[in-house]
Amino acid sequence: MRIVFLGAGNLATRLSVEMQRVGFTLVQVYSRTQANAALLGEKLGCPWTTDIETVVTDADVYVFSLKDAVLPEIISKMQTNKGVWIHTAGSMPIEVFENKVERYGVLYPLQTFSKARCVNFDIVPFFLEANTKEVADLLQNIASALSENIHFLSSQKRKRVHLAAVFACNFTNHMYVLASNLLEKEEISADVLLPLIDETASKVHEMTPHAAQTGPAIRYDENVIGKHLDLLDDPNLKNIYQLLSQNIYKEAHNE
Amino acid sequence: MRIVFLGAGNLATRLSVEMQRVGFTLVQVYSRTQANAALLGEKLGCPWTTDIETVVTDADVYVFSLKDAVLPEIISKMQTNKGVWIHTAGSMPIEVFENKVERYGVLYPLQTFSKARCVNFDIVPFFLEANTKEVADLLQNIASALSENIHFLSSQKRKRVHLAAVFACNFTNHMYVLASNLLEKEEISADVLLPLIDETASKVHEMTPHAAQTGPAIRYDENVIGKHLDLLDDPNLKNIYQLLSQNIYKEAHNE
Numbered sequence: 001m002r003i004v005f006l007g008a009g010n011l012a013t014r015l016s017v018e019m020q021r022v023g024f025t026l027v028q029v030y031s032r033t034q035a036n037a038a039l040l041g042e043k044l045g046c047p048w049t050t051d052i053e054t055v056v057t058d059a060d061v062y063v064f065s066l067k068d069a070v071l072p073e074i075i076s077k078m079q080t081n082k083g084v085w086i087h088t089a090g091s092m093p094i095e096v097f098e099n100k101v102e103r104y105g106v107l108y109p110l111q112t113f114s115k116a117r118c119v120n121f122d123i124v125p126f127f128l129e130a131n132t133k134e135v136a137d138l139l140q141n142i143a144s145a146l147s148e149n150i151h152f153l154s155s156q157k158r159k160r161v162h163l164a165a166v167f168a169c170n171f172t173n174h175m176y177v178l179a180s181n182l183l184e185k186e187e188i189s190a191d192v193l194l195p196l197i198d199e200t201a202s203k204v205h206e207m208t209p210h211a212a213q214t215g216p217a218i219r220y221d222e223n224v225i226g227k228h229l230d231l232l233d234d235p236n237l238k239n240i241y242q243l244l245s246q247n248i249y250k251e252a253h254n255e
Numbered sequence: 256m257r258i259v260f261l262g263a264g265n266l267a268t269r270l271s272v273e274m275q276r277v278g279f280t281l282v283q284v285y286s287r288t289q290a291n292a293a294l295l296g297e298k299l300g301c302p303w304t305t306d307i308e309t310v311v312t313d314a315d316v317y318v319f320s321l322k323d324a325v326l327p328e329i330i331s332k333m334q335t336n337k338g339v340w341i342h343t344a345g346s347m348p349i350e351v352f353e354n355k356v357e358r359y360g361v362l363y364p365l366q367t368f369s370k371a372r373c374v375n376f377d378i379v380p381f382f383l384e385a386n387t388k389e390v391a392d393l394l395q396n397i398a399s400a401l402s403e404n405i406h407f408l409s410s411q412k413r414k415r416v417h418l419a420a421v422f423a424c425n426f427t428n429h430m431y432v433l434a435s436n437l438l439e440k441e442e443i444s445a446d447v448l449l450p451l452i453d454e455t456a457s458k459v460h461e462m463t464p465h466a467a468q469t470g471p472a473i474r475y476d477e478n479v480i481g482k483h484l485d486l487l488d489d490p491n492l493k494n495i496y497q498l499l500s501q502n503i504y505k506e507a508h509n510e
Binding site for chain 1 (some may be wrong): 297465475483487
């Protein structure tokens, strides 16, 4: 199976490298940004281009791993062909390919990717969607070469999975950022947080996150909450602290 | 060393069980709540009481693991004695014991505890504070029997560590709660989030949380952010989403 990658960001990098590792043939990389295109092309040992008109037309699969904001534009600029076009975006509907090519689909991996870090794809949930039975079979073949955790899901539901991922990953990581900032101000190494971060993640393998909740907010310990608010100078941080504490309490008491 | 525990909540339970496991002698448990006192007393195989006046007076160490709001009250009600009194609270100053006993201190483990879940104490950071050199040595002895990760820290700095822990653990877990709720509404098992939750935690062992940040907010992808806000009916959730997204963007662009 001959594959072209459009995009060279975090997800495009990790997914294309993994696809090559499990035996697919990467024939070309396209990115609007020359540095990214070159970097990924060299990593994969395959040609790269920044000119959408020079994308080869005889590949079997075209994987669009682009920022949502530019995906429709790149699709419209690209010359139509006989390949199967798929994207990897949580919040873009499958219909973005409609009227452009005959066979299309979505392959959305629920994971956080950074260029420099390998992830274990075996356990990554893949959410698939296809416009025909034939494409569904093809996506199933691709995904099962990558992972053991495969689901077919509509665009409607996929965007809610993506939203959940923003909370579970992007917002969670921001909590780590805020915690690290607080310690850095005190010249305490943020490494002291790692056992806590790990245990917080591990707990929810054994119990629901509802059952795992601890801390001053769940018992609305005004004594502690008041002291913490006093320590936060930044009005945004104060807001975040207050809003999350109230919501934790509300959630625990089913209001 | 003969130890009395005052409190029978999550932290008191895990810490007393671990102290017993590593060889300390637990002589009595006190809790205002009979069910909790009995449960922990039975777990430790030691006497328990709900009457503060019947707490034994000849122990070596008294560990107060109580909600901040009740700690000063229980200390004031308790008969003074020759033991070393310590508490385990992040946000309570050491001075809470002043004028009550001669030797006192703080032993604060930076971890999330639930009664039903064992944790690996070896790597838990312990933050210690003592009013005398003798108490400092005693706390060092106790803590090093429990963990390899020991720090002496002032009350002033400890409360900032506690605040950081609220972000890194309590607020993080709340993000897991919100993500699970979103999936449950769609009848999708929240288990699909676990590889993402694990990877988000693992990443910050290898890179700073700043470098690990991904998702629509960091590139302020209005396309995705707008769609996500449309999906959130609850005004609190909308608020949380907006506030955190703005803060992620601000943090990444150093504003």
